[in-house]
Amino acid sequence: EPEVTQTPSHQVTQMGQEVILRCVPISNHLYFYWYRQILGQKVEFLVSFYNNEISEKSEIFDDQFSVERPDGSNFTLKIRSTKLEDSAMYFCASSEDGRAENEQFFGPGTRLTVL
Amino acid sequence: AQKVTQAQTEISVVEKEDVTLDCVYETRDTTYYLFWYKQPPSGELVFLIRRNSFDEQNEISGRYSWNFQKSTSSFNFTITASQVVDSAVYFCALSESNTGNQFYFGTGTSLTVIP
Numbered sequence A: 001e002p003e004v005t006q007t008p009s010h011q012v013t014q015m016g017q018e019v020i021l022r023c024v025p026i027s028n029h030l031y032f033y034w035y036r037q038i039l040g041q042k043v044e045f046l047v048s049f050y051n052n053e054i055s056e057k058s059e060i061f062d063d064q065f066s067v068e069r070p071d072g073s074n075f076t077l078k079i080r081s082t083k084l085e086d087s088a089m090y091f092c093a094s095s096e097d098g099r100a101e102n103e104q105f106f107g108p109g110t111r112l113t114v115l
Numbered sequence B: 001a002q003k004v005t006q007a008q009t010e011i012s013v014v015e016k017e018d019v020t021l022d023c024v025y026e027t028r029d030t031t032y033y034l035f036w037y038k039q040p041p042s043g044e045l046v047f048l049i050r051r052n053s054f055d056e057q058n059e060i061s062g063r064y065s066w067n068f069q070k071s072t073s074s075f076n077f078t079i080t081a082s083q084v085v086d087s088a089v090y091f092c093a094l095s096e097s098n099t100g101n102q103f104y105f106g107t108g109t110s111l112t113v114i115p
Helices: none
Strands: A005-007 A010-013 A019-024 A031-037 A043-050 A053-057 A065-068 A075-079 A088-095 A110-114 B010-014 B019-021 B032-039 B046-052 B059-061 B064-069 B074-079 B088-096 B109-114
Touching: A005 A088, A010 A019, A019 A031, A019 A088, A019 A110, A043 A065, A043 A075, A075 A088, B010 B019, B019 B109, B032 B074, B046 B059, B046 B064, B046 B074, B074 B088
Parallel strands: A010 A110, B010 B109
Antiparallel strands: A005 A019, A019 A075, A031 A043, A031 A088, A043 A053, A065 A075, A088 A110, B019 B074, B032 B046, B032 B088, B059 B064, B064 B074, B088 B109
16 A cells, blocks of 8 residues: 655754755655644644645744655655754655545654754 | 644543544534544554545444534544554544645544553
8 A cells, every 4th residue: 555654753953953854755646745743732734735836834834944846756844944842743744636625644754853 | 713622632441441532623614624533652643534524424434433513513533342452642633625735633632541
């Protein structure tokens, strides 16, 4: 069964450093997403991406964040200068298209720890 | 304002008991979709069910059942004869046809099934 994969599973970084989180969405899916879950809290939407452009983004997704599809398979989230409060689990998701009724398939997450 | 409210933060039940997880949502859209996801201790998000706003028929899948009531804006989830493997955090989520493709998650209910 096709699945969304994410690497690394755990990333530890120093405050102020840049990090890139990687995701491989399901191959025939057209919409990609990043969500964030601070420990013990709800899952929060960051951004959606379609046709090499940001489709929608939340207030959390400020200038420190960027997304990219550098090739035909990877989808990345970059945090330019990490802050302590960026420590969270980051989930990538993909869906066949952007319709509201479609299930979003989530990856296993990357746990980011900022020291 | 919260679009999805899961008032129960933590629930503990003894194995074989039935348990109901509550979800209340808020939306102005006439077309919307509700989802339940399970997050086991390993951290991934596992899709359980999707419901659209036009289908209020309750659904049963094995030990799982869902009660969708538009009159009370609720989409509750019942596990019958709970098992230890049901221990997880359960998230209710909403997507709206008119407001883009993001999912709005509740804060989750942590279920512990005691053997």
